[in-house]
Amino acid sequence: AGDEVIVPAYTYAATALAVYHIGAKPVIVDVKDDFTIDPDTISKAITSKTKAVIPVDIAGYPADYDSIRAVISSPEALRQFTPNSKKQEKLGRILLLSDAAHSLGAKYKGLPMGHAADITVFSFHAVKNITTAEGGAIALNLPKSIDQEKEYKEMRLMTLNGQTKDAYTKTKAGGWKYDIVLGGLKVNMPDVLAAIGLAQIRKYNNFLLPERKRVAKTYERLLKPYNWALLPCLENDSTETSYHIYPLRIKNITEAQRDMIINEISHHKVAVNVHFIPLPMLTFFKQMGYCINDYPNAYKNYCCEISLPIYPQLDDSQVQLVVDTLVNAYNKVVL
Template sequence: MKIPFSPPFVDQDVINEVVDTLESGWITTGPKVKALEEEVCKLTHAPRALAVNSWTSGAILILKWFGVKEGDEVIVPAYTYSATALAVLHCGATPVMVDVKDDFTIDPEKVKAAITSKTKVIMPVDIAGLPCDYDAVNDIVNDPSIKNLFTATSENQEKLGRILVLSDAAHSVGALYKDKQTGVWADITIFSFHAVKNITTSEGGAICINLPKPFDNDAEYATMRLWTLNGQTKDAFTKSQGGGSSWKYDIVFQGLKVNMPDVCAAIGLAQIRKYTSQLMEERKRVAERYHSFFSQKNWAQLPIIKDSDRTSCYHLYALRMNDITEEQRDKMMEHIADKGVSVNVHFIPMPMLTLFKDLGYNIENYPVAYNNYSREISLPIYPQLTDADVDYICNVIEEAYQKVI
């Protein structure tokens, strides 16, 4: 038996939507992108959503929009994919890494201790589909003593008057925190629609804009949309409509080129329309079947898929084994692979990666992140898995544990 780790969900609805785009004669940013943005708003209840060509480009856009530059600091968890910190580096700023909690999410106490007058943004990460503690993070940035420490160096920083909360929700589209969707708990939330995500556009993402007054979210959407198009005042679709001076455009600032094309949006559009009613329910089925099996094993530490405040969107099933070493975990993975099951690890903490080690980060300063990483194996979880597939995976994991440990 061969079980892949995370194949994309492509059914006839996806194929039909893509073919419709191809037959329309318009494949770059246009009506499909707009429709996808509207569906994201419908799902999350965010005031506005802007589609981009990746989570990373969306994060760079927002950091630049907020005026983050050399000399500034952005607080990020040490336990996340490298894009979280790479976006900060691309703006010339410094990622300030802090440790995480046992549930993989950023530790608010560590965040508070890391804030300085240079801190411009806090970027919490929702890991595996589980939201972080948004109340704690929002309380920190609104604490009068923290606000007094904030030093604004751009127009948008002056307007906000405090540290920006930029949620890395690459994993958590559809997840709930206190019965409200991710997308409305931070000032800005960015989802990923990468090929392995719950909703995919092959490559892509969406920025949910949820800024407080005096910001006008509609106006900021329009500005950020220009940011995605090199600062150009008209997109290609608008220019193509013909007539008079419709072709004329201006470049009003130094933007980026990170727009999402319609041919990609079509894939996500077909998926998001059945996401909560079908796709996420199938992921839940798989997660609960794993839970039922591994809850009976005293060597297994189950991931949180629901607690009093949070409901996961079941992006990953991050299983940890108790009292094992990184080396033993790796040996387990070799045995699992030999049995035809593709598994993964999420994530190698950033301080263990060459780029960040060379910048002076040391994993010894992040003991919880390392402990989580050293014992974790991400199991396949997607709608196409049958119950028989899941049972086979469970048995292979137990067999690997018994063989190695």
């Protein structure tokens, strides 16, 4: 009780609610222009109660993990770190936990996501690049002071009620006896859903991801001539997005104008979205005392953001239609 976890203002509510549901306090900080958490705001938010930082790879573009690591490994952060468990003592610093719900297949400094943080959590929700309808995957990249194999086994136990045998093992002749060794949950992925995910994984790098990249690059080419279009960063040195979302921002418009543009687009049967409403604008977090005025960059990004459709089956003519519809809507609302 009393532990704090730093999360960005610009994310879906699940990031902060995961903190809330284990009895810790989400400490919300502002983001950079690329939607990812601002390392400078992390530094200012660290206290002796801070146990973890959760960067979020919005739209699939990785956060600045090197700068975040530098912050949590700084002498001041290490001095303030106060472990409350044996695992925290072994780690010896603030945990870096990546919310990579959007960034499966993204690269950070030339390596696939899963290497950048201590723990990386991917989502296989219905709208993600790979889906198992629900569920996800966890990648462990803990320091040598932590026994990763032991952590993995414990996490597997936790997903099946803390039970020492799964259902298949119990059906073996004479294998009925089991024990409950942890206060776990029933959150394991059903085999049939895992099979659906595996089928997509087999063609992800060679088909699904390249097709998403094609769509994003086509948007980039078609929108580049418009000086009102703030295009998202897709690649930068050895860092590359997963092309999960194409988060376009429009210069010098208000939130109301953005909403009017979306409404106009919808009249032409083109579905666009907004990712996301910043946490301090949501009732639950406002009731916790958070105010969007304290997160100017999060609001600046939100009020002019429109997520354009991006999926492998979207052909170039359809991408052109989306752009034409967007341009016409902009002209009608703004000009």
